[in-house]
Amino acid sequence: MTDPVIELTEVGKSFGSNRVLRNISLTVGHGESFALIGSSGTGKSVAIKCILGLMRPDTGRISLFGRETGGRDAAMYDRIGMLFQEGALFDSMCVWHNVAFRLMRGERKLAPARAKEIAVRKLERVGLGAETADLYPSELSGGMKKRVGLARAIATDPELIFFDEPTTGLDPIRATMINDLIRGIVTESGATAVTITHDMGSVMKISNRAGLLHAGEIVWLGSSDTLKTESNPFIRQFVEGSSEGPISVAI
Amino acid sequence: MHRIVLSIRWVGRLTIRACAGVGRFTIFTAHAFSHVFRPPFYFRELLNAVLAIGYFSLPVVALTALFAGGALALQIYAGGSRFDAQATVPSVVAIGMVRELGPVLCGLMVAGRAASAIAAELATMKVTDQIDALTTLSTDPVKFLVTPRVVAAALVMPVLTGVGDILGIMGGYLVGVYRLGFNSAAYLQTTLQFLQRPDVTSGLAKAAVFGLIIALVGCYFGMNSGRGAKGVGRATTGAVAASSALIIASNYVLTEIFFPA
Ligand SMILES: Nc1ncnc2c1ncn2[C@@H]1O[C@H](COP(=O)(O)OP(=O)(O)O)[C@@H](O)[C@H]1O
Ligand SMILES: [Mg+2]
Numbered sequence: 001m002t003d004p005v006i007e008l009t010e011v012g013k014s015f016g017s018n019r020v021l022r023n024i025s026l027t028v029g030h031g032e033s034f035a036l037i038g039s040s041g042t043g044k045s046v047a048i049k050c051i052l053g054l055m056r057p058d059t060g061r062i063s064l065f066g067r068e069t070g071g072r073d074a075a076m077y078d079r080i081g082m083l084f085q086e087g088a089l090f091d092s093m094c095v096w097h098n099v100a101f102r103l104m105r106g107e108r109k110l111a112p113a114r115a116k117e118i119a120v121r122k123l124e125r126v127g128l129g130a131e132t133a134d135l136y137p138s139e140l141s142g143g144m145k146k147r148v149g150l151a152r153a154i155a156t157d158p159e160l161i162f163f164d165e166p167t168t169g170l171d172p173i174r175a176t177m178i179n180d181l182i183r184g185i186v187t188e189s190g191a192t193a194v195t196i197t198h199d200m201g202s203v204m205k206i207s208n209r210a211g212l213l214h215a216g217e218i219v220w221l222g223s224s225d226t227l228k229t230e231s232n233p234f235i236r237q238f239v240e241g242s243s244e245g246p247i248s249v250a251i
Numbered sequence: 252m253h254r255i256v257l258s259i260r261w262v263g264r265l266t267i268r269a270c271a272g273v274g275r276f277t278i279f280t281a282h283a284f285s286h287v288f289r290p291p292f293y294f295r296e297l298l299n300a301v302l303a304i305g306y307f308s309l310p311v312v313a314l315t316a317l318f319a320g321g322a323l324a325l326q327i328y329a330g331g332s333r334f335d336a337q338a339t340v341p342s343v344v345a346i347g348m349v350r351e352l353g354p355v356l357c358g359l360m361v362a363g364r365a366a367s368a369i370a371a372e373l374a375t376m377k378v379t380d381q382i383d384a385l386t387t388l389s390t391d392p393v394k395f396l397v398t399p400r401v402v403a404a405a406l407v408m409p410v411l412t413g414v415g416d417i418l419g420i421m422g423g424y425l426v427g428v429y430r431l432g433f434n435s436a437a438y439l440q441t442t443l444q445f446l447q448r449p450d451v452t453s454g455l456a457k458a459a460v461f462g463l464i465i466a467l468v469g470c471y472f473g474m475n476s477g478r479g480a481k482g483v484g485r486a487t488t489g490a491v492a493a494s495s496a497l498i499i500a501s502n503y504v505l506t507e508i509f510f511p512a
Pocket of ligand 2: 044045164
C-alpha cells in the first residue's frame with residue numbers, strides 16, 4: 001500500500017456510558033476508495049467526525065496526511081471535502097454561495113463572478129442546471145440537497161473526500177445516479193475517498209476496499225470485489241440483508 | 252448518614268458542573284473577542300446581525316420605553332405628592348430612564364427577541380451539522396458566526412437604548428403635560444438642565460455590556476445545543492433566561508461601579 005492518508009490507531013469514543021467506538025485501527029492509503037459499512041447508529045458518522053477533528057476521541061491517535069491531527073487546522077481542511085449525511089447546507093445562503101463558500105474565502109478569495117462560474121460548473125458536474133444556482137436550500141428536494149452538498153464538497157478539488165451516507169433516503173434510481181457520480185468524481189480526480197454506507201450496491205460500485213463496523217470495532221476488512229462471495233458471517237448478513245446472524249438489531 | 256453523603260455529593264457535582272460551565276463560557280468569550288480585530292472580517296455577517304438585533308428590535312423597544320416613561324411619571328407624581336415633591340417628576344423620570352430603566356428594559360426586550368433568535372438559529376445550525384460544515388470548509392465557526400453578532404450587539408444596544416431613553420422621557424413628558432398639568436416648556440427645560448453627561452454615558456455603557464451578554468449567551472447556548480428539536484428548544488429558552496438574569500445582575504454591579512454610594 002502507498003503512504004497512508006488516514007491512519008487511526010486504537011481510537012475509542014464514548015458519550016457518557018454509551019461506548020460508541022471501542023478500539024478502531026484503520027489505514028486508508030493514497031488514492032484508495034474505502035467504504036465504511038455498518039448498520040444505523042453504530043458510530044460511522046462519529047468515526048468520520050473524529051477523523052476530521054470535529055470530535056475529539058477519548059483514546060487513540062489519528063493522523064491525516066501523515067500528521068497527527070490536533071487542533072483545527074484550516075490548511076488541512078483545505079485539502080479535504082466532506083458531504084454530510086443530511087447535506088448540512090447553509091440555509092441562509094443560496095445554492096451557489098454554498099458551493100462557492102470556500103472559493104470566496106481564505107487564500108483563494110475569488111471574486112464573486114468567478115466563484116459563481118466555478119460553482120455553476122460544479123453544479124453541472126453533479127447534474128444540476130444553472131437555474132438551481134440562485135435557489136435556497138429550503139426550495140430543494142432531498143436528492144437535490146445531496147447533489148449540492150456533493151458540489152460543495154468537490155468545489156476546490158480536494159485530495160481527500162468523505163461521503164456520509166450519500167444514497168440514504170433516495171429512491172433506487174437516484175441512488176444509482178449518485179453512486180455513478182461519486183465513482184466518476186473519485187476516478188477522474190484521483191482523490192482518496194471514504195464513503196459511509198449501509199448500501200452494499202454502493203460499496204461494490206464505488207469502493208475498492210471496505211471495513212465493517214460493529215459494536216464499536218471493525219470486525220471485517222477486505223476487498224470490495226470479494227464481498228459477494230465473502231464467508232464472514234457479518235458480511236453475509238449484510239449482503240443478504242438478513243435479520244438472522246451475528247448482528248442483532250433492536251427494533 | 253447515607254442521605255447526608257448523597258446530598259453532599261449532589262452539591263459537589265452541581266458545583267463542579269457550574270464551574271466547568273463558567274470556564275467554558277469564559278474560553279468561548281475569549282475566543283470570540285480574539286477575532287474582533289483579526290482579519291478576515293465578515294462585514295456581510297456583521298450587517299445582517301445589526302439589522303436582526305438592532306433594526307428589528309426598534310418597535311418593541313420604542314413602545315416599551317414610551318409606556319414605561321409614562322408609568323414612571325405617574326408613580327413619581329403619586330409618591331412625590333406624599334411629601335410635596337411633585338415637581339421632581341421631570342428630573343426623576345429623566346434620571347430613572349437614562350440611568351436605569353432605559354438600558355435595563357432595552358436589554359431585557361432585546362434578550363427576549365435577539366438572544367432567543369440567535370440561540371435558535373445557531374442551535375439549528377448545530378443539529379443539522381452546519382457548524383461542523385463551516386469547520387470543514389476551513390472557516391472558524393466562532394469567528395464567522397459569533398464575533399459578528401457580538402460586535403453588532405455591542406454597537407447596536409447603545410443606539411437602541413438612546414432611542415429608548417428619548418422615548419421614555421417623551422412618555423413621561425406626555426403624561427406630565429396632559430395628565431398631571433405640568434407646563435410643557437418648563438417640563439422639557441427641567442429635564443435638559445437636570446441631566447448630566449455621566450447619567451447618559453453610564454446608561455449607554457451599560458447597554459453596550461448588555462449587548463455583549465445577549466450575543467455571547469445566545470451564541471453559547473446555540474453552539475452547545477443538545478441534539479434534535481428538543482435541543483434547539485432548550486438552547487432557546489436557556490439563552491433567554493440566562494441572558495436576562497445576567498443583565499439584571501451585571502446592571503447592579505455596573506451601577507455600583509458608576510455611582511458608588
Ligand atoms: N453528539 C453526540 N452526543 C451524544 N451521542 C451521540 C452524539 N453523536 C452521536 N451519538 C451517538 O453515537 C451513536 C452513533 O451515532 P452515529 O455515528 O451518528 O451513527 P451512524 O453509524 O448511523 O452514523 C448513536 O448511538 C448516537 O446516539
Ligand atoms: Mg451517520
